[in-house]
Structures are given as C-alpha cells and as structure tokens.
Amino acid sequence: MIGRIKGILLDKQVNQILLDVSGLAYEIEVPMSTLFQLPETGRETILHTHLVVREDAQLLYGFFEGHERTLFRLLIKLNGVGPKMALGILSGLNIRELAECVRHNDLNALVRLPGVGKKTAERLIIELRDKLEDWYSEENESVHDGTSAQLSGQTNSRSLREAEDALIALGYKPQDASKAINQVALKLESEGQEIETSLLVRLALKGMTG
Secondary structure, X not given: OOOEEEEEEEEXXXXXXXXXXXXXXXXXEOOHHHHOOOOOOOOEEEEEEEEEEOOOOEEEEEEOOHHHHHHHHHHHOOOOOOHHHXXXXXXXXXXXXXXXXXXXXXXXXXXXXXXXXXXXXXXXXXXXXXXXXXXXXXXXOOOOOOOOOOOOOOXXXXXXXXXXXXXXXXXXXXXXXXXXXXXXXXXXXXXXXXXOHHHHHHHHHHHHHO
C-alpha cells in the first residue's frame, strides 16, 4: 500500500493531478478540497494516499489532510459508495460539514451531492453517526446568495467557465452548475472580491449542499 507520496506537481486538472517522483509521474485522483490547497505547478507537494487495485486498473487517490483520507476510507466501506462517489462527497462537504449533516439528519444536503440518492444518504447518516462525533460543532457556516444583479464586464469569464466545468465534472447538471457559479460570482463582485476559480467552486459547492 502506498500511504504517502512526495514529488513535484506537474499538472492540475479537475479531480486529478500529475506528480513527478524521481522522474516517474503518478496520476492521482484528488477531491476538490485537496485541489484548492495544492501549490502552483513546479512546486513540491506531499499527499496522504490510498491505493485501490482492481482487475483492470490501479488507482491512486491523494489527500492534502490525513483526516480526508480517513474519511475517504470510511466512505468506501459503505455499501453503494465507491471511490468516485466518495471523492464527490469530499468535494462537496468538508468533514465538519458532513458531520453536521449526519448529526442533524440532513438528508436534503446529502442528496444534493452528485450520485447520492436518498437510500445512500440514509445509510451515510446511520453508519457515520458514531464515527464523526469528534467533528461536531455548534456552528454550521453556509453561503446565502440573494443577489439578482447582472455580472459586469470585469468578471473573469475564463474563471466562470473553469468553475462550471469543475462542477459538471463532479456530476452536477450543466444548468445547475451555471446557476450556482453565477450566483456566487455576483455576490463576490458586489463585495468587491476577486473572481477566482477555486473560490467560485468552493462557495458554489457550499451553496448547493448547504
């Protein structure tokens, strides 16, 4: 089992990176939560990893934080939850937010995640309740977007497209991805904040699952 990997970050794509380790480049699947924390390409990166061996492939999954890998391993042990769905869950909710959903039996937030149906959401709540107690908190942050103004020409259209593509790659419908990204972009612009891809995706995911 490959438990940790250290190398030079060669490329970053939605849910996948390329890491050079002494001349050998590894393709590593990662959740959005990890992707947001990675340095620029060309910089050294260390990830906690989990190797999945199948008859037709060997897949390496990487996580910036150790507790993300722990949660990933918990999730893939559940019936009906494979690595792809586990990455989608980790991309849409951090471990504290997932713990709050479990604590408050919030099925609605869970079924908004790509590929998660009602039965899977119910199973997550039942089987994870005792395992996530250390992550329960009294505060649960959420993003509320009520603005309906039009985006100005200052908005970075490339960032919007990249953010929409990221949500679509996670399994969200194109129309839902576009609506969520534009709502967040409007809010950021009204507050005078920079329109940046990773921030758009992070806030859109919070809004879609919160």
